[in-house]
Amino acid sequence: MRQLLRAVIFGILGYLVGAVLTWLVRGGSLGDEVCVVFGYVVGLVGWLFGIGMGDTWVREWFGLPARESEVTGWKRYLGFSTNHKVIGIQYLATFIVVLLLGGVAAMIIRLELAQAGEGILNADRYNQIMSMHGILMVAVAVAAILGSFGNYLVPIMIGADDMAFPRLNAVTFWLIPPVAIGLLAAPALGSFDAGWTAYPPLSVVNNGGQILFVLAVTTFGLSSILGGLNVITTIVTMRAPGMTWGRLPIFVWAAFAASMISLLTTQFFAASLVLIAMDRVAGTVFFDGAAGGDPLLYQHLFWFYSHPAVYVMVLPGFGVVLETITHMSRKPLFAYKAVVVSLLTIAGLSVIVWAHHMFTSGMAEYLHGPFMFATEMISVPTGVIFLSAVATLWRGRLWMKTPLFFAMIWIFQFLMGGVTGIFLADVVTDVSLHDSYFVVAHFHYTIMGGMIFAFLTGIFFWFPKITGRMINDRLGIIFAVWLTIGFQLTFLPQFWLGTNGMNRRIADYPEQLEGANLFSSISAYFLGGSFLLLVYILLSAARRGPRAGDNPWNASTLEWQVSSPPPEHNFSGQPTVLGHPYGYGTAGSRHAEFAGVTTGGPTPPEPTGAGEGGDNE
Amino acid sequence: MAMTTTPEAVHSRAEATYRPAANRLGLWLFLASETFLFSAFISSRFVVSGTDQPEHLNQGLALLLTLLLLWSSISAFRAEAAIAHDNRRLFQREMLTTIVLGLLFLVGVGLEFNEALADFPANTIYGSSFFMLIGLHAFHVLTGILALGVVWNLGRLGHYGSDDHWPVEGVVKYWHFVDLMWVAIYPTLYLFGGS
Numbered sequence: 047m048r049q050l051l052r053a054v055i056f057g058i059l060g061y062l063v064g065a066v067l068t069w070l071v072r073g074g075s076l077g078d079e080v081c082v083v084f085g086y087v088v089g090l091v092g093w094l095f096g097i098g099m100g101d102t103w104v105r106e107w108f109g110l111p112a113r114e115s116e117v118t119g120w121k122r123y124l125g126f127s128t129n130h131k132v133i134g135i136q137y138l139a140t141f142i143v144v145l146l147l148g149g150v151a152a153m154i155i156r157l158e159l160a161q162a163g164e165g166i167l168n169a170d171r172y173n174q175i176m177s178m179h180g181i182l183m184v185a186v187a188v189a190a191i192l193g194s195f196g197n198y199l200v201p202i203m204i205g206a207d208d209m210a211f212p213r214l215n216a217v218t219f220w221l222i223p224p225v226a227i228g229l230l231a232a233p234a235l236g237s238f239d240a241g242w243t244a245y246p247p248l249s250v251v252n253n254g255g256q257i258l259f260v261l262a263v264t265t266f267g268l269s270s271i272l273g274g275l276n277v278i279t280t281i282v283t284m285r286a287p288g289m290t291w292g293r294l295p296i297f298v299w300a301a302f303a304a305s306m307i308s309l310l311t312t313q314f315f316a317a318s319l320v321l322i323a324m325d326r327v328a329g330t331v332f333f334d335g336a337a338g339g340d341p342l343l344y345q346h347l348f349w350f351y352s353h354p355a356v357y358v359m360v361l362p363g364f365g366v367v368l369e370t371i372t373h374m375s376r377k378p379l380f381a382y383k384a385v386v387v388s389l390l391t392i393a394g395l396s397v398i399v400w401a402h403h404m405f406t407s408g409m410a411e412y413l414h415g416p417f418m419f420a421t422e423m424i425s426v427p428t429g430v431i432f433l434s435a436v437a438t439l440w441r442g443r444l445w446m447k448t449p450l451f452f453a454m455i456w457i458f459q460f461l462m463g464g465v466t467g468i469f470l471a472d473v474v475t476d477v478s479l480h481d482s483y484f485v486v487a488h489f490h491y492t493i494m495g496g497m498i499f500a501f502l503t504g505i506f507f508w509f510p511k512i513t514g515r516m517i518n519d520r521l522g523i524i525f526a527v528w529l530t531i532g533f534q535l536t537f538l539p540q541f542w543l544g545t546n547g548m549n550r551r552i553a554d555y556p557e558q559l560e561g562a563n564l565f566s567s568i569s570a571y572f573l574g575g576s577f578l579l580l581v582y583i584l585l586s587a588a589r590r591g592p593r594a595g596d597n598p599w600n601a602s603t604l605e606w607q608v609s610s611p612p613p614e615h616n617f618s619g620q621p622t623v624l625g626h627p628y629g630y631g632t633a634g635s636r637h638a639e640f641a642g643v644t645t646g647g648p649t650p651p652e653p654t655g656a657g658e659g660g661d662n663e
Numbered sequence: 664m665a666m667t668t669t670p671e672a673v674h675s676r677a678e679a680t681y682r683p684a685a686n687r688l689g690l691w692l693f694l695a696s697e698t699f700l701f702s703a704f705i706s707s708r709f710v711v712s713g714t715d716q717p718e719h720l721n722q723g724l725a726l727l728l729t730l731l732l733l734w735s736s737i738s739a740f741r742a743e744a745a746i747a748h749d750n751r752r753l754f755q756r757e758m759l760t761t762i763v764l765g766l767l768f769l770v771g772v773g774l775e776f777n778e779a780l781a782d783f784p785a786n787t788i789y790g791s792s793f794f795m796l797i798g799l800h801a802f803h804v805l806t807g808i809l810a811l812g813v814v815w816n817l818g819r820l821g822h823y824g825s826d827d828h829w830p831v832e833g834v835v836k837y838w839h840f841v842d843l844m845w846v847a848i849y850p851t852l853y854l855f856g857g858s
Contacts, residue, residue, distance in 0.1 A: 210685040317703035330791035338788035
């Protein structure tokens with residue numbers, strides 16, 4: 047608490063120092079964007095110094111011993127903790143809140159779109175709400191799984207006691223609050239209304255809130271890069287003895303592939319936003335066509351990150367879902383090696399497909415064919431992952447608890463997203479569908495269907511491990527069904543709306559589209575309501591849920607062999623890995639051994655009667 | 664068989680085995696990521712202004728800046744080699760040389776900016792790329808100098824030795840990287856195209 051208070055004070059002081067100094071040097075007004083930029087940068091440094099870097103790194107830079115925080119109990123979650131499990135929970139809680147905030151924005155959007163003409167919002171206000179919804183949800187999609195489960199589970203799954211760079215990990219998380227403050231403070235400078243994509247020329251000439259968007263999202267990018275770096279280093283250097291690359295749980299592989307993408311390509315997003323900031327503040331002309339600049343440059347730089355970002359979102363989702371499916375259908379993961387190759391292939395291909403977002407942008411014609419081809423190539427490794435999910439379920443002993451329920455719904459959702467994506471990858475159809483509601487429906491199926499549903503799968507699967515308590519399974523399944531029905535009713539009509547000429551990012555539309563829009567809006571409220579049930583399920587389970595025990599799912603991987611929640615240093619002895627993680631039903635299969643416990647033993651645990659499934663007995 | 668030791672003991676034993684490899688890999692990953700940042704800006708220069716060059720470019724000053732940075736890479740290397748052999752005096756001298764060369768480079772960039780502002784201000788397309796790229800690089804040089812200063816000061820206070828000088832190694836690698844980026848930026852802005 048003391049650290050947090052100090053961070054807030056230093057952050058505010060830093061902002062004032064930066065802004066006022068700039069104002070003194072160049073005159074003008076204190077609200078000018080240059081002052082905001084320097085204020086934000088100095089404020090960010092002050093914030094990081096106050097939250098804990100000042101106590102640790104900065105002291106060591108001057109040859110002084112670091113002061114480690116000794117806070118315990120719930121206060122750890124509000125301070126500079128270097129424990130990967132604390133950081134994982136910090137991410138989880140933060141991004142559930144951001145998800146709900148983004149959801150509120152979505153509700154406002156659907157209220158406006160319930161009828162043609164201007165309703166509760168004028169066009170400007172609509173654009174601002176839509177942009178806020180977009181960037182909040184993109185942030186959730188990028189960081190929710192990797193930040194929470196990546197931090198919490200990767201070290202335990204590979205038999206390590208923490209991440210490779212614990213302090214860097216803490217900094218990675220504490221970069222997020224300034225992002226949130228920056229985005230939510232934007233209305234003070236007139237909000238941003240250029241969508242989450244922030245295309246110039248609009249993003250160079252619109253209200254001052256855009257500069258806060260640029261600064262906040264660049265900070266978020268820095269956090270992604272450092273987080274990715276940490277995950278990769280941890281996986282490469284800290285695997286327990288015997289944990290060869292062929293024995294890594296599939297979620298670890300997925301986190302590895304996603305981290306490679308976020309480590310490298312996020313720099314292009316940072317670059318594109320820095321160029322926007324320069325055009326706004328420093329008078330450069332990168333995106334000013336009249337002065338010889340090129341707005342298309344932005345789209346190339348931006349999509350070079352932002353298409354791979356889709357895979358930063360869904361690859362960890364693949365990992366979560368495959369992990370859940372193999373444990374809960376009591377079968378080895380089908381085609382493990384092919385899945386690993388596919389994850390890495392997707393990571394590789396993801397950087398050569400970006401211009402499929404730009405088929406109608408006026409870029410050179412000769413680029414259309416190659417980008418269409420490369421994009422459709424991605425369906426091959428994605429198909430392998432689907433095949434693995436379905437074939438693992440095939441003739442398994444399915445344990446139909448909430449996590450497996452969500453994982454199976456995920457298969458359907460992402461299939462819908464994938465199939466409709468083909469029309470957008472194909473130049474001929476994309477020319478008609480581009481910037482229509484068909485695109486909106488498609489990416490909600492892929493991102494919400496592919497990532498949020500996987501996130502929920504992971505929450506329901508690992509909640510017993512993280513909190514030590516079981517979730518009410520009946521309510522969980524009610525939530526899954528409610529959410530799924532609401533989702534289909536909301537987004538299926540949007541495919542129709544898109545093919546019938548409804549543009550995305552617009553507050554008004556032709557009156558003949560009113561019926562489907564009203565239907566979609568009502569369904570959206572039905573969908574949104576289900577999240578209240580989720581909050582209730584999670585809070586009531588965390589407070590009153592029955593004790594889970596160490597291994598309620600009888601799963602073989604290492605995180606299930608330690609107590610729930612795991613002890614401070616994860617393992618009481620050095621774990622040794624002996625074999626493949628998913629040896630269900632395979633005679634003589636063993637995964638790991640530590641402190642006298644062997645996991646994944648020769649007789650596969652039976653689902654029925656084994657472990658407490660979470661009914662409130 | 665797991666040994667019955669305290670978690671803390673296991674923790675520190677494990678730490679000793681992976682720490683050097685983790686530090687090195689972490690740094691290389693960071694540099695790989697930074698390479699993407701620089702390549703984004705370098706490719707932007709070719710996208711917006713092709714290989715066009717302005718009429719006035721101070722080639723002499725640019726060559727001098729290049730030589731300064733290359734020299735500083737050699738002195739940084741000598742500093743690292745010196746501390747690896749416990750030669751503290753040579754380490755401090757070479758470290759200081761590197762810092763001074765870095766500062767001279769920044770002074771040179773200041774002169775270059777001053778001249779360039781008159782010839783091709785930031786609101787021309789070549790000027791945009793020029794100030795962006797050199798500014799980005801100068802920012803990295805500045806952070807490099809600060810890091811070198813920290814390491815130099817800690818060395819002066821008696822830290823580091825032949826088997827314990829990762830911070831020196833890390834900072835020197837970063838400095839080499841910053842030099843390498845200049846080796847890419849210099850031809851991008853001064854040598855490509857023109858007459």
